[in-house]
Amino acid sequence: MLMQTEYLAEIVDDLPEGMIIMDEERIIHYLNKKGSKMTGWKLGEKVPYCSYCQGRAVNEDENRCILTADNPIPSFNSHLAVYEGLEEFEMSLKKRKNYYVLRIQKPVHNENSERARFHELLVRETLLAQEAERKRIARELHDHIGQSVYSIFLGLEVIKQGIFDHKYQQHLFNMMNVIEKTLENIKQLTKSLRPEMIHDIGLEKSLRQAVRDWRKLYQIEIFLEMELDNEQKFDPEKELHLFRVIQESISNSVRHGQASYISIHLKTYYQYVFFDFYDNGNGFKLEAGKKKGLGLKHMYERCKMLDGDIKWLSKEGGPTRIEGFVSLIKTEGERESECNDHRRP
Template identity: 55%
Template sequence: MKFPEHFFEEIINYAPNGIIIMDKDRTIYYMNESAKLICGWKIGDSVPYCSYCQQREIEEGENRCILAVEDPVPFFHSHMAVYSGIEEEFEMSLKKMNSNNEDYYILVLRSPVENEISKKAKFNELLVQETMLAQEAERRKIARELHDHIGQSVYSIFLGLEGIKPYVNNKTYESHLSKMITGMEKTLNDIKCLSKILRSETVDHLGLKDALYEAVQDWEELYKIDIQFIMDTKINDCFEREKELHFFRIIQEGVNNAVRHGKATSISIHIKSSNQYIYFHIHDNGVGFDVKTKKSNGLGLKHMYERSKMLGGAIKWISKKGGPTKVEGFVSIYKNEGDSEYESADC
């Protein structure tokens, strides 16, 4: 049995999700009735970019839409301007089609709904959050052990070697002793840097912004790399202390991955805010990686993803073998007590 074509059009119009067909310039060719009710746009209008894509830092020739890039995410939560600029939150998906050698995009919009699956996801997020808090407690414990015990023991050995230095007259032993003292001095500096990386007190004492500036200096010294760091935002007091720490760890893990796995020698970090979001962009000159394989196996990437979700945001890796690698994402800024919180966006 063959259905008449107008049946399919009626089915599409009956669909609760907004369905829009647009060209590569985002000009609307078709809209179903749900899309018209949801957005208030008309055929011939240009579909605006969502609030996240408007802030993306893109390379020359790269599509600004996060759903239209190579290896796109299957769906995306963000805000989009509708009805004379009012922003609404949507879950969006995009499918590229080709007709008569022309590219078209099918954009599907739907309002986020809470069901048993989303409740289970929230429970899992809480479980992950508790796990990460336990990890932070363990980091602090290890940092104290490094500083109070191992660091003090190494320092005692260093002082002992310095103490016997005047009594060594043999040239060969003098050379060995000098190398040992230099090695101990380097070890002390490494312990100091590692302790600062592990512990979270820097964020607690300095605030997120100053902690990041100090951390960049530590990373340059520890990893022997060049880091260009730009922060176009008054980031302090945006989060609770716990959330500040999660954001700090996202940036820290991004740098760690670039150096240890990507063998990068140069990294640029750009952080800026717009409306209710803080956007971050980490770009390195490393050897790159296969995103699909690494995302399923990489523990560090999973931690970055989970922390971004906990902060009501999203994160994406754009890379290939041979490099470079770009990490981009955003987190939601929560208002101070007494103000309403912005809706979170999730990928």
């Protein structure tokens, strides 16, 4: 005998996870007790987009919700606006004719999640060690190699005053040109290794300066738009990690994608900074890029370490879009790292 509809409704109502049925306009037609308790939502209200999808830049024919995209991921962790602000949930979505069934629950903490947290901690320490080594190399370049090359340049300037033979003057002129270019390369490499300005003037001004440098270095058009909350106090260490993600994106677009135009958008939403990156380059196969690209893995790890996420949208022939979000707020109890203290010797 088939189970009665009323009995099935009671089972669904008592599930330990939230169950919400909404239409294509995201209007709620049903939610069980757990869903109502976790969110405070009501029948007839609209389900808000999660913090990740809220900041996505989408095309006209593209659904904002990432769980409704082509080949959607089975589940997704993000924050939803509830009656008490923002709350993190693990979400999954299934379409049934003209309705969507949204399941939400608090992120599960088990042995696997503990391993994941240990892995994130290991990645964090590895990235901090990399930044410390980059800092050391940048200082060596600036304080020793750069200064030595500059001393040679000044010495040649003195020698130039006493040379009157045209042939030797030309040789000297060529040598000084090479040294000037070398000094400029050292300067650019030092900036690339250690953008100290982030600690002094913050992410926004540092990125604007970096974009000017990248335009000059790569000879391409780069558009930058930022809508950052100036009252929000960001952690310089975390700002540096976001800077690295954007820096790696620029490098990949130019070196591998042969892009001639890049656009970068950043904006704050609650405690998050959303970023959207676009280039008109050659693109790449996503699966092949994720398997081979160490740089993509590092970008992903940095975003995860900052309680965020990152997605690549690309295909052979281009274009390429990168979208994601990170939290740059310093959380209580975080230690001051060597990476965060640019004043140490």
